[in-house]
Amino acid sequence: MQLMMLLVTPLIPALRRYAVSLLRDRSDADDLVQDTLELAITRWHQRRDDGSVRSWLFAIVHNLAISRLRQRRRRGGSHLPIDDAQEAVLAMPPRQEAGLQHRDLVRAIDALPEDQRSVLLLVTVEGLSYAETAEVLGIPTGTVMSRLSRARDRMIQLMDGEAAAQRPALRRLK
């Protein structure tokens, strides 16, 4: 138990962040991370010794989150409306300019296919290695790389689209 406390405790803030970024609801995310920790406590001795504790825990969070998102969809709740969700759930940066950029970014993440979103978040935000990400998602590293590449290009595309849509039509002054 001592070892578990030592290894798991420092990871909790990041596990919570990953859960929030997938579920977009802090209290759902906290419940999910609590379930994760309960599972980790009971299954601590069943985990593979060769795998990393970090990817083991992220995998539990990921799988619980995916099944919760499916439940939400089945119940017809689908995604929270973006405008409500992002501002209430993700802390808004104080500056307005940064706020707008932040909004575009969150919108673009929401528009990504689920499998690309997880890869992008795990690699970029959580800083997991490609091998750890593959372990979390149960896919080959090659698949991680191709999803990552597609996710990034899609993000740029979406954000350019957003920016273009928000740019006011130029008025010609003569």
Place this chain on the structure above:
Amino acid sequence: MNERPISENDLQAFVDDRLDPDRRSGVEAYLAENPQARARVGRLMALGSDLRAVFAPIAAEPVPPQLDLARLVAARRRPRVPAWQAMAAALFMTVGGLGGWVARGSMQEGTSGISALAQEAKANYVVYAPDRSRPIELAATDRDEIAHWFSDRLKRPVGVPDLSEAGYHLLGGRLVATAHGPAGMLMYDDKQGTRVVMLIRSYGDGGDVPMVDHIYGSIAGCAWVQRGLGYSLVAAADPEVLHPLVREIRRREAGAT
């Protein structure tokens, strides 16, 4: 020295700063000669730092107490609360939560008398009627067993009224606890899904008490005593909806010997 051509994977790993120094300088050389690839890689790197900036504050928040690992471990070591205790706690909390309702009842007649009957029915209604997974323990198909169970615990014959003529179909029932001993709870619903809960328990020493209406917000209850059995009906409806059911039950019980 980098004979191997620069691949898409190299560019991604360059963005994530996960290349060994040799390969990195190879990618740098490639980007120096390819302005288009350079622009793209630049944007991908900026995207990464923007994403980190958006999500970083969440990991910086204090971890809520519910995620305190030491507490979770300690909680596992303690024996689990038996289900019935949790249920009793839920019941008390519900009664407590109905503060206004309870207070009014107790001002009139205390937690005894006919208002206690209505109170008990309402507490059970609030707990069980919205329960999606198991509002009842025995289903309508076990009608005889329900009657036998209730009769056994209330120590006198108790029937399971048929209200289908009034448009309400039996879902089933369960035995519940009250401050005045065991009570039989029956649940009915109509085609619109309106649920009615009926509670039956021993009351007094065999006499009758006329029916009293209780209206609390959107929930109505009717309670009466018939030959030493206390009855109460509760639904999220007007008392007028309950009255035909009350008449039906009273008529049947009066007819039974």
